[in-house]
Amino acid sequence: MLPYMAAFAVVVETGSFIDASEKLGVSASAVSRQISKLERMLSLRLIERSTRHLKVNADGVKVYYHCKELLRFSSRVFDLKDELGQPQGLIKIAAPKMMNGTLNQLMPEFLRRFPEINVQFIFDGGQGEFISDGVDLSIKITDSPPLGLVARKLFNVDxxxxxxxxxxxxxxxxxxxxxxxxxxxxxxxxxxxxxxxxxxxxxxxxxxxxxxxxxxxxxxxxxxxxxxxxxxxxxxxxxxxxxxxxxxxxxxxxxxxxVGSSQGMAWLLYKPNKHGSQRLKVLVDYLIENFYGVGC
Missing domain, CATH: 3.40.190.290 (D-Maltodextrin-Binding Protein; domain 2)
Known part of the structure; x- marks a missing residue:
């Protein structure tokens, strides 16, 4: 049933069987058959078809949201490779430019310890803001870390x-x-x-x-x-x-x-849903352990 649900979600998002077939790598007729099978299994009509257009009805909209949620959770199985065995993957870090030298000093040893982790730094001239969803970890100097993020103390900047x-x-x-x-x-x-x-x-x-x-x-x-x-x-x-x-x-x-700008507590910040990432955990632990001896 899961493949049918996946096909249905793609059809809704693309708006056509042809576009969905290109994305799924199967024929348009195969996609249509999968949707029909899903409708029979649910005893519901999900899509109103015509020769030129298709329209998702009210039942189809409800089913679509459940399909998307199920697919989102099922995709997390691929995250297990980051939690089992050797930590691996890319970590993007946003940090103030003033910490450039210290972080570059600490990274060679970290990369030697974890040969399957790659690190990309994004240095700015300010406070190390969370730049986008692509950033895994941010370092910010502030007396009030932003709400909604996990905040770990690094050191005080004098x-x-x-x-x-x-x-x-x-x-x-x-x-x-x-x-x-x-x-x-x-x-x-x-x-x-x-x-x-x-x-x-x-x-x-x-x-x-x-x-x-x-x-x-x-x-x-x-x-x-x-x-x-x-x-x-x-x-x-x-x-x-x-x-x-x-x-x-x-x-x-x-x-x-x-008492001017750029002084205060330096914090490691990351999103709560990132706490399960093994590669992020080992980097956070490493930075907290080593910043006490280095400073910036």
């Missing part, structure tokens, strides 16, 4: 304002965020700008518009520009840790906390 000793010796060190307006600042900027920095301490909150001769939406590019004495930058703390410890950079405004 920023450090810094510059080279050479820049500070020549231009001086700002003692208040408002003084950044008089400095050359290197912004992590995409199409939306990124040149308004916000700071807070226990007494006040300050917004300042910064400017400079160089900006980029790439973290590594901003870091290199900072190391080349082009100005003061506000970078993810993990990106500056090594250079700060080696003295190549020094912290600016240490008594102020950057």
């Amino acid at each position: 920023f450090t304002v810094c510059a080279t000793p050479e820049y500070i010796n020549f231009y001086g060190v700002p003692s208040h965020p408002s003084e950044l307006a008089g400095h050359s600042c290197i912004a992590i900027a995409d199409k939306s700008g990124g040149k308004q920095w916000e700071f807070a301490n226990e007494y006040e909150k300050v917004e300042v518009m910064v400017s400079g001769r160089y900006c980029s939406n790439d973290i590594e590019a901003v870091l290199k520009a900072t190391l080349n004495n082009l100005g003061i930058a506000c970078l993810p703390s993990a990106a500056t840790e090594s250079d700060l410890s080696m003295g190549r950079l020094i912290t600016v405004l240490p008594n102020w906390k950057y």
Whole structure:
């Protein structure tokens, strides 16, 4: 009976026996016979036929929805290959561009562990939005993860304002965020700008518009520009840790906390119906395990 139901669903969706036959790979007469057999088994007429047209009647519409639902559930048997044995298949990940370096650092080991999994990254300049149904996993930096998705914590993203000793010796060190307006600042900027920095301490909150001769939406590019004495930058703390410890950079405004965009908790997000995917499960577990030691 299942083949008849499948044929009926395709006929309804294509609107003709000929188009359905091309999609099913059988003759139009064979499709017509399958529909007739289904009608006899149900003791119902589902389609009103004429020489040129066919029309699904009210009973046919009801049967069609049940056929589609049954076929949808039956198709899940093919997902079992992803849950049994070696995880396999493609995983598409949407992530903020600022996490490019860290994710590329982590992926070689993951791909060695799971040789039948392929990974495709889609990096954007913002928050790693869920781009489409084709995206399996999204990484988003926010204090409020969106409803309707499974949300797993990765790490907290903090920023450090810094510059080279050479820049500070020549231009001086700002003692208040408002003084950044008089400095050359290197912004992590995409199409939306990124040149308004916000700071807070226990007494006040300050917004300042910064400017400079160089900006980029790439973290590594901003870091290199900072190391080349082009100005003061506000970078993810993990990106500056090594250079700060080696003295190549020094912290600016240490008594102020950057509270602007792209800071907060980084979350792994995926749709609830994806929880059964073995390939997605092993990647989520791997990222949660390894991000604590790497950061971004």
